[in-house]
Structure formats: structure tokens, C-alpha cells
Amino acid sequence: MSPSATQSEADLAMHAGVPESQQTPANTSHTALFSLTKKTVAITGGGRGLGITLAGAVLEAGGHVACLDILPEPAAAEWAALQKTAKASGLGLSYHRADVTDEAALAGVFDEIDAESAALGAPFYGCIACAGIQQKVTALEYPQADFERIQRVNVTGAFLTAKHAARVLVKNGVRGSIVLIASMSGQVANRGLTCTAYNTSKAAVQQMCRSLAQEWGHPYGIRVNTLSPGYIRTAMTDDLLATAPELEKIWMAGALLNRLGAPEDFKAPAIFLLSPGSSFMTGADLRVDGGHCASA
Template sequence: MSPALTTPVVNDVALAAATPASVSHSALFSLANKTVAITGGGRGLGITLAGAVLEAGGHVACLDILPEPAAAEWTALQKIAKASGLGLSYRRLDVTDEEALTQVFDEIDAEAAALGAPFYGCIACAGIQQKVPAIDYPQADFERIQRVNVTGTFLTAKHTARILVKNGVQGSIVLIASMSGQIANRGLTCTAYNTSKAAVQQMCRSLAQEWGQHGIRVNTLSPGYIRTAMTDDLLAAAPELEKIWMAGALLNRLGAPDDFKAPAIFLLGAGSSFMTGADLRVDGGHCASA
């Protein structure tokens, strides 16, 4: 018998080494006794993914530039956390402020240790969008998009990895990218946003190459068109976009935040323990029909 088959199941790497019959489906998608930080966790996709982590048994620290999270969604999360005996916290944070980010992540790490649920990873979901014709794009606005979507994502991943390396935890980092990192969206003048998401996908590959030696996995999740507060603002300003988007929707609908709960948990958990430096595109077939 191979030595790998007798290795005790103590972490994701050991789970991957175990025989398929010895690992339950629930264990592959469990985040029990783990703490996950989620930037952009105050509303939209981020707060939905926070609920997914709680449902998978994990503790959650939500971070967002908003003073407070969306009230109805946060109340629902509190009920889940209370019923399951899980930790749930919210902090206001600008992901481009490295000093503040360092302090907040150190606090989360300390709280996770106190809970007996070590800091395990993050979902870097914070991002902004702007629709401006490229020929008129102000330099300051273009740079702001890169600062939030690229630099903010990098700092989130960097400080997550620092804690994981310090604690000897073989964790998982999920960066929210977009199908817009691979295609040019018809009807949208969002060059800065698309550029930032392509950068996040390359960042993922580069970080995975550096941090694999520590057992840290880094992957991107690339949504297609989702109905969130951010996209609703775009559609309100340009209603004709929905018709253009639907033309490429092979499932005859746009995405909803709930469509990304299972993919995010898969990337975080042991079920994807041999997956790093990869992009998981969940776009309702949009890119297949381009």
C-alpha cells in the first residue's frame, strides 16, 4: 500500500491523499473549524458568499468600505451564525489602506485562534466598476479602478498568506475575477474594469506559483453577468444592456449571487485540494456563445 493512503486526515493535503472511499462528500465541502475573511462582504456577492461559508460550518469575518452591511442580509447571517454557534463579525475597511488592513487581519487571526478555528483563507471580493468610453477615460478614475480591484486584491491575498505561513496553515485564497478578464463585453465601455480583472487572473497564477511551497492554494472565481447592486446601477443607466447580455445567455437568464455559493465553497474547501493557479468561470455559457 502506498504510504499516502495511510496518512492521517489532518488537513486538505491529507484529504487529497486519502482514497476516494474514505472521504465523505460533506468533508470535501466542509469549512468546519476554519475562519474565512471576505472583503466586499457588506453587500451583493460578498455577503452572499459569507452566508455560504457559514452554511459550510465556517466562521466568517466580513470586511467592506461601507459603514454597515446591508441590513436585511446581515440579519439573516446573524440568525445562521447564532443557530450554528459560529463566529460572525463585520469591520469597515478600505482594502487599499495596507496599514489598516494589516491591523484588521491580525485581529481576525487572534479571534480565530481564540475560537479554536484557525484563520484559513479569504475571498477577495471587494471591487468597483465604472462605465466610461476609453477615449474619455480620466486618468484618475482609471487608476482608482486598478488601485481597488488590483492592489486591494493583492494586499488582501498578501496578508492572508503572511498569516497562513506564520501559523503553518495550508489554506485557500479565492480571488473574485470576472469573465471580463478574458473577453471584451459587448455594449460596455469598461476598459479599466476589464483590465483589472485580467490582472487579477494573472496575479492568481503568479501567487499560486510562489505560495504552493507552503501548501497555500490560490484560485480565481470568474462570474458572468450577475444581478447585484453594482450591475443594477449599470442597467439603470443603460437599459439596453440587458438585451445585449441576454443574447449570450445560454440558460436564458442572468446570474444571481446564489449561483456562486457552491463554486466558492468548492474552491475554499478540501474538494479542490489539487487545484491552484486556476480560474473557475461560472458564466451561464456566455463565453461559449461569444
């Protein structure tokens, strides 16, 4: 390319052979790269904990949110805060009771969300599969039924969520983004924890991500990535620490930033994976663990 080439010509050369729908213009602003304006995102496990925090992040990024959870109602205080944010920003916010392991019911909920998003003029764009459960039992004593239940919720539930989100995207011709919440526990064994079933499930979610990304990248343009948190102070981990307080000392020994994670630490990473800012990222794992794996 000659030195006299215009910026437009340079952009065309850089994007040679890349369909326009997959291009990120060179002059796209930083704000636009991380915006979810006129997009609708579904979040499973969105009734409390990390899921409801990420719902707030989507609203803050300008997106509409549909939360799904097996709970009859979302956590009251957090939901009231979300409603206030949504109302102030003129954004849609809905709650759907759903069991991620019940495929027929889950498919129906995604159809409802698709209709809601069309009415909002904000096409369904993707999801965060955040629903998951944990259990601390030694492997020698682990009941088969409990082990299978962990896999059913954490693995099958994540798969069904991704599947039905993708079916809506394909039907509508939308090149969307799917984020599966995995864990650093899919890569390392947690010191002090006897949670073979959980660790197995999160390793499976990471491999599922790579497989789905391979299937859906072309021709559908659907991106699939995992977000792998480290230790997070949520209601689930607080319950665990209440029964085994010695764990906090063990966890802190590997905390390179001298603290455990908070749900808010994962807002920006989740928005990055959903948004156009990560448009050339798929089949990847984004680990946000405060350095635990680095010190393992």
C-alpha cells in the same frame, strides 16, 4: 500492486511521496470534502452584494466568517439573516470596516481576525477577495484618475488582501486557500459595455492568481485560485442597467441558460475553491458565466 493488496496499502501507494498534510484520504466523505468546519474565512466586499452572499455560504458550510468592507455598516436585512444563521449554528460572525487599498489598516484588521479565530478555536484558513468597483466610460474619454482608481481597488486591493491573508497563514503554519474574485471580463470584452479599466483589472487579477500560486504552493501549501463570474444581478449591475437598459437585451443574447446570474449561483463554486474538495487545484480560474464565453 497485487490484487490482494489491502485498501490501506493501495492508499499508501497512491500517495507515495506526498506529505501527509497534503493528502486527501481516499475514504473522505463528500460532506467533509466541502466542509469548512473549525475554519475561519475572511471576505472583503462582505458588506453587501456577492460578498455578503458568499459569507452566508461559508456559514452554511460550517465555517466562521469575518466580513470586511469600506461601508460603515453591512446591508441591514442580509446581515440580520447572517446573524440568525451564525447564532443557530454556534458560529462566529464579525464585521470590520476596512479599505482594501490602505495596507497598514488592512494588516491590522487581519491581525484582529487572526486573534478572533484563535479565540474561537477555528484557525484562520483563508479568504475571498471580493471587493471591487466598476465604471462605464468610453476609452477615449476615460480620466486617468478614474482608470488608476479602478486598478487600485480591484488589483492592488486584491493583492493586499491575498498578501496579508497569506502572511497570517504562513505565521500559523496553516495550508489555507485564497480565492480572488475575477470575472469573465478578464478573458473577453463585454458587448455593449465601455469598461476598459474594469476588464484590464480583472485580467490582472487572473494573472496575479497564477503568480501567487507559483510562489505560495511550495513550501507553504497555500492554494490560490480565481472565481470568474459572468453577469450577476447585484446592486452594482442594477445601477448600470438603470442608466443603460439596452444592455440587458445584449447580455441576454449570450445567455445560453436564458437568464443572468444571481449571487446565489456562486455559493457552491466559492465553497469548492475554499474547501478540501479542491485540494489539488491552484493557480486556476473557475469561470461560472452561464455560457457567455462559449457563445462569444
